Amino acid sequence: MTQPLRIALAGLGTVGAGMVTILQTHAELITARAGREIRLVAVSARSRTKDRGVDLSGFDWEDDPVALARRDDVDLLVEVMGGEDGTARVATETALAAGKHVVTANKAMMARHGTRLAALAEEKGVSLRYEAAVAGGIPIVKALTEGMAANGMTRVLGVMNGTCNYILTEMERTGGAYADILADAQRLGYAEADPTFDVGGFDAAQKLALLSATAFGTEVDYDAIQIEGIERVTLTDIRHAREMGYAIKLLGVAALTPDGVEQRMQPCLVPDHSPLGQLEGVTNMVVLEGDFIGRTVYQGPGAGAGPTASAVMADVIDIARGAKVPSFGVPARMLSAPQRSGLAAPAPYYLRLGLADRPGTLARVADALGRAGISIDRMRQIQHETDEAPVLIVTHACARADLDRALADIMTMDVTTAEPVAYRIEPV
């Protein structure tokens, strides 16, 4: 009989408690699937006395997660405390240095220190895995590192933050303003009291950084991501986009371009009949594009105790089965320094301009776009009762730099009554 895999659990929040529940519910099933017992030996969290709804009496308690990570009777540390630095990182480093596997749900830590931690794991001959850090329950790191392993990846994109997708789809469904729907989301527990990490795009960008490194074999390069949140997305634009056949999504895109890897997290328009365009609520969706496989799409719950703990346990079971998959698909020493693409690949753009309602204004705008080499696919002037004439434009594919030049030009003309709105239309 194979020896049990002895694990320690650092963190007893939603995900940690969920993991204990899974282990207790499916002990027999998990042993059958893993081929050996997975035995939780010891746990650690801030408060020993807090009621978490799970029976912890069978496990040793450690006040100090770093001491937990160091225990001789542990083969694997599950780190679900969170936090980019501090205890989570020290515990992770301690465990790896001591030759123990680590499974983490900590996207902040991985997005910042992933390359180095992966190298440490490999040096020690152990695994460092983080399926739960990206898109919750969806086995997307597995799909990318294993399922797509024979492909040169060309693009990874998706909706990676459920809070933002909930807010955007609820704005449209209810006709509510951003601030009101955000307040609803906070009441429902979909958004934090300080929502910046979600609505500012930072949470999703951390996930994108991990997928991008894995897809393209580069060091994790979170700082390279152009990040724009959903705070300025208006119901007006959501509705106009819909009329023109698009949905607005906070879209993360990592793409291979001729001059390097491009990583963007920003509100984009996608065709409303595409899988991404049809995605509603707190669900996540990731699209993987490879040169032989073409396009595959993955959808599922992006957060929550059950899905996240399920992803943690999938990593644990893989390790119990003896899997040895490098954290980012290739050994950390082979990850290349990321060559950042300075230019977003050309794409069509959606523009909304508030133009002064005077003869010749539209012609001057069209002319400014033309001078920048931007051709217009569709233009629509909205009926209006004020002095501002709202004009919607969908351009043909153009470079963002050219577009910015044209918009700056238009701003100098004294024809616009407000800052122009420009959203990229991501081809999907």
Added chain:
Amino acid sequence: MTQPLRIALAGLGTVGAGMVTILQTHAELITARAGREIRLVAVSARSRTKDRGVDLSGFDWEDDPVALARRDDVDLLVEVMGGEDGTARVATETALAAGKHVVTANKAMMARHGTRLAALAEEKGVSLRYEAAVAGGIPIVKALTEGMAANGMTRVLGVMNGTCNYILTEMERTGGAYADILADAQRLGYAEADPTFDVGGFDAAQKLALLSATAFGTEVDYDAIQIEGIERVTLTDIRHAREMGYAIKLLGVAALTPDGVEQRMQPCLVPDHSPLGQLEGVTNMVVLEGDFIGRTVYQGPGAGAGPTASAVMADVIDIARGAKVPSFGVPARMLSAPQRSGLAAPAPYYLRLGLADRPGTLARVADALGRAGISIDRMRQIQHETDEAPVLIVTHACARADLDRALADIMTMDVTTAEPVAYRIEPV
């Protein structure tokens, strides 16, 4: 340096040639990801001289696939010849018996002999994998055996045959009849000259048998599947279903019910705003439902050289990395004899009846349904200019046996002018 993984390839059709192309295109990338070289040593196919568009000069040739499977210089056999029995099975058994891993795309063989072959592989301490046999490029066997490994699975369902989905969506899009669209599909290469294997539901049922065994830890039980093809689906029903908010799909469902595992492959209605309802063309989609993760959805190309060869190579790379995952998620000796559910779980049904246009007819039909304990959710009589009054009924959830009893009752009444149409509405 780790030793190369030496592979032999039996079958040089679309998939086999695609695999050679991938290996030649991405040799360096695959070595980096697998952690060792994957070296194709020898190949076998029917004709040595046929031009397959790939350079085979670097590989040994074997006329006999069984001799290929027996070679001393081979660690792994890729079997992409196809066929439930015959050479494919003999070569597979020969390779396993000789202690070589096998990766196959052969759903017919696996659906019929999978349990026994998996047991043989385990006895010999080698892997038998078949990702390419199910839903082409989508890494769905991996998602189920690994990504969902901590979950008790409750249901697996999906669209697993691209030909059928193409025909059904094209019928609606173009207004064409089944026979005409099938002829188009044959011209486009989406359907075989003898289309029975696809349109009869048999191809998809083989895939379902493999997913069902894996999800529920039972021996592969292809014979238990209730199979109904799409040959009798009419444009009339597609359009009526759409008016009532549904799409008709050839849906494979394997579900855990109180009295055992239920496996069905049949045209069903699904809500038209659900991911399954929105699926168009030759794409496949599989939905996995587990007790902790909830619902995850996987979409991608179900066939084709690139996607299928990509799936074959993913299995090969897994084995090169040292993965040891049982073929059906748990060791073959632990697979339970399948307990077949005799009853489909209750569900709503879509009924279309052609009623004689006489007073009281509708009341008698409603009464017959009521006597069988079936209540009506919605009923709609279609405007008509003939003696036949088409009536559409959506029932509340009911047992199929009760429905059949009611329909038999109605048929004795001399009120219907045609055989009633009844499709299950699968809750998704």
